[in-house]
Amino acid sequence: MEFNLDVPFIRDILAQECARARDEIRDLGAVRALQSSQQRHDGRIAAAPDVDTLACAAGCTWCCYFTVDVRAAEVFAILDFVERRFTPEERARVYAEVRANSGALKKLGDSERVTRNLKCPFLSEGRCGIYAARPQSCRNYHATDVAGCQQSYDDPDDMDIDPEFAPGVYQAGVAHVEAFSTAMHDAGYDVDAYELNCALDAALSEPGARERFESRLKPFTELDGEEVAAEFDDLEP
Numbered sequence: 001m002e003f004n005l006d007v008p009f010i011r012d013i014l015a016q017e018c019a020r021a022r023d024e025i026r027d028l029g030a031v032r033a034l035q036s037s038q039q040r041h042d043g044r045i046a047a048a049p050d051v052d053t054l055a056c057a058a059g060c061t062w063c064c065y066f067t068v069d070v071r072a073a074e075v076f077a078i079l080d081f082v083e084r085r086f087t088p089e090e091r092a093r094v095y096a097e098v099r100a101n102s103g104a105l106k107k108l109g110d111s112e113r114v115t116r117n118l119k120c121p122f123l124s125e126g127r128c129g130i131y132a133a134r135p136q137s138c139r140n141y142h143a144t145d146v147a148g149c150q151q152s153y154d155d156p157d158d159m160d161i162d163p164e165f166a167p168g169v170y171q172a173g174v175a176h177v178e179a180f181s182t183a184m185h186d187a188g189y190d191v192d193a194y195e196l197n198c199a200l201d202a203a204l205s206e207p208g209a210r211e212r213f214e215s216r217l218k219p220f221t222e223l224d225g226e227e228v229a230a231e232f233d234d235l236e237p
């Protein structure tokens with residue numbers, strides 16, 4: 001789908017979010033700054049001019065079987081949320097599912113991994129169990145037509161299926177995430193992308209992962225992250 005970039009709109013979000021995130025990372029630390037930023041992220045998407053064209057609704061879960069990328073700060077924010085909100089039984093179920101998914105994914109090559117439908121461990125009874133702490137990838141995944149999402153689910157090997165999206169929502173979400181990542185990167189934190197299940201498994205099993213992250217080191221010793229290219233790099237202030 002082709003669309004025109006709204007350059008002033010993107011520049012405004014990049015400048016505002018970068019400045020606010022820099023202050024909050026300094027004052028609150030990386031994980032709490034992320035939690036604060038997530039509320040602005042949702043607000044920006046809700047205020048996008050074409051938000052009413054989205055087909056996304058509670059109970060629609062096709063995208064919760066697709067690969068989810070996360071940054072380390074999101075992994076620790078999710079684990080904090082689970083520790084606070086889930087019962088011991090729910091935690092045990094989710095962590096067992098995380099380990100099973102991670103084990104299955106580690107046996108696959110890169111291309112097989114992204115074309116494998118795998119239920120997200122947080123999807124339960126048709127709802128996201130960590131909605132307030134869900135990753136930025138989930139916050140930014142939107143479609144204006146459910147059929148495209150279902151097609152991707154039915155035919156995961158076909159990478160050419162591209163569900164219709166809302167350009168305003170897309171630009172607001174991507175600009176927000178890129179601004180926060182720039183602020184994190186400039187503060188020295190790891191901003192590589194990791195697969196959700198593998199990163200959660202590593203955070204739960206590798207002693208000192210969070211301390212390494214807070215010390216501005218690579219948090220996971222047995223997991224390679226991927227550098228994410230910024231889409232609006234040339235529009236940054």
Ligand code: SF4
Nearest residue numbers: 064120122123128138
């Ligand atoms: S974290 Fe929530 S929204 Fe994201 S894939 Fe999992 S269940 Fe779906």
